[in-house]
Amino acid sequence: MHVSMAPAGTTPSRTEPADDVVNHFYYPPDDFEADRGEGVYLYGKDGRRYLDASSGTFNLTLGYSHPEVVETIREQAGELIHVTSKFQSKPVNALVAALSQVAPAGLTRVHLKSSSGSDANEAAIKIAQHHTGNPDVISLFRGHLGQTMAMINASGAAFRRAPFPAQLPGVVHVPDPYCVRCFYRQQRETCGLLCVERVNDFIDYASSGRVAAVILEPISGNGGNVVPPDGYLQALRELCDERGILLVFDEIQTGFGRTGHMFASDTFGVSPDILTFGKGLGGSGMPIAGLLTAEHLTGLEGHHINSTFGANVLASSVAVKTLEIIRRPGFLENVRAVGAHIMDRLGELAARHAFIGDVRGRGLMIGMEVNDADGHPDPGFTNHLAARGMDHGLLLRTSLYGFGNVLKVRPPLIMTMEEADELCDRLDRLFADAL
Ligand SMILES: Cc1ncc(COP(=O)(O)O)c(C=O)c1O
The missing domain is CATH 3.40.640.10 (Type I PLP-dependent aspartate aminotransferase-like (Major domain))
Structure with missing residues (x-):
């Protein structure tokens, strides 16, 4: 393990950040470093913008740093x-x-x-x-x-x-x-x-x-x-x-x-x-x-x-x-409308990309199965898609508990129709490129 060296005669500061800080985490975090967030988007230290299809840990109802x-x-x-x-x-x-x-x-x-x-x-x-x-x-x-x-x-x-x-x-x-x-x-x-x-x-x-x-x-x-x-x-x-x-x-x-x-x-x-x-x-x-x-x-x-x-x-x-x-007028209606729109578009994607199986959900709690050619769960490919999502500006999570073959689409509830289309367009390109 790396030990940061203090100049001779001084005591290393307890607050001085170690240059290998990830080695001090109990288990290593992802390489990605978040910088800031706004609405449905997270911005990385890499300077790129990602549409978060998982609302953080499914908890960012109002998206990142909602002004109110x-x-x-x-x-x-x-x-x-x-x-x-x-x-x-x-x-x-x-x-x-x-x-x-x-x-x-x-x-x-x-x-x-x-x-x-x-x-x-x-x-x-x-x-x-x-x-x-x-x-x-x-x-x-x-x-x-x-x-x-x-x-x-x-x-x-x-x-x-x-x-x-x-x-x-x-x-x-x-x-x-x-x-x-x-x-x-x-x-x-x-x-x-x-x-x-x-x-x-x-x-x-x-x-x-x-x-x-x-x-x-x-x-x-x-x-x-x-x-x-x-x-x-x-x-x-x-x-x-x-x-x-x-x-x-x-x-x-x-x-x-x-x-x-x-x-x-x-x-x-x-x-x-x-x-x-x-x-x-x-x-x-x-x-x-x-x-x-x-x-x-x-x-x-x-x-x-x-x-x-x-x-x-x-x-x-x-x-x-x-x-x-x-509880404001229109908020939950928007969740239902945007959710229904995403479900429709994912249904179209499933018709064009054979590995997408059952698409199911209510509101903005949506999941789609990823299967192999025989219709069996394909967790390896599901994880591959989620990882490649980053290349397409998408943050995606997969189901760990099930057969491991469900891509989850649970964006912040403030998502607009335009952002929903952007999400589906990005998924389409990801699916087309991923094979
Ligand atoms: C359905 C459900 N129940 C319970 C929990 C546990 O919540 P927490 O992580 O706040 O302890 C989670 C967290 O992922 C969850 O998704």
Whole structure:
């Protein structure tokens, strides 16, 4: 390892940047260095402009450094950045009020004292366990619920669990509604939602018989942008009601307009008992997360689910501004219109580029499969396309959790039709050049 040398007789400064700084990262970052961002574009130190088709980490609802977010931060930072979350503050109160106005039916309580989406999901499971007295959790194959020790096991991919010898017990993973690659080899028209019916078997034969919650993303994001078939979430809701199990929606990716409605719960017309959120509420990247719960689920003491960075005053002020912008007339209509336009154009691309398979999504939560000549998932080529995207001025991400063959198209929700066309034109050129 390189050690920076100080002149003889002086002490090396602790703040002096090492010229090989990447060797000091716990694991090496990408070679790309970001400089600044504006709207849907990120500018690199390389002097180039990239259209970000992944909204950062699917969290830049309002794009990079939205001017109203920047202004809000400036104003709020001068007033109050943080206060212990046991006290009230204007931004946090305003956020709780705004969230309770937009919450899906029946979700009347807001908990903001989470430090991340993973943390919010853990709080949801704690609430479910506390309320039901039951230990087990049902989650879906390919689901991504976070990276804490408990959430890597609640998530539905073995590769996340593999390095760790100890995990959260009591999680039962069940097949997800991935209709184009159905686990049960069914056709949607005739399946009768077998994947929901079979959850009963998993409860009866694979769990302890005492299940606290079913937790899932309404659209499985990292799992391959898997959109559930009509009636799936309704059927799961009924199953949970019949069996006395709480239904938890992880809306950390789908929340705050991503699917063309405030929440995916609204898109699909199903309310969970608990809804977790994070990512997009931060507008241009402020860290904020939490959960909404039904009235009767209160009762857990704060010290069981609070975090120092939770209910952060500065982040809450930005979240209030973000919600205000999302609720403006035309905002969600634009998400639906631009999303539908991109879906149409991707459908045309799929007709011209044989390796593009199923294109699916809602609003601006879109994914497209990349397959080999036999129609099998082609993760190698998918990764190649995502990497080559940079040459075409595009930032693209792929599905890690699924078969690794889904290119995700989840741009900032402020995207215009012109920018959507630019995105699709760039994809077209990428696909034409990539073979
Ligand atoms: C659906 C979903 N749930 C949970 C998480 C975890 O959120 P965080 O990274 O804020 O802990 C993520 C993050 O990627 C996510 O996409």
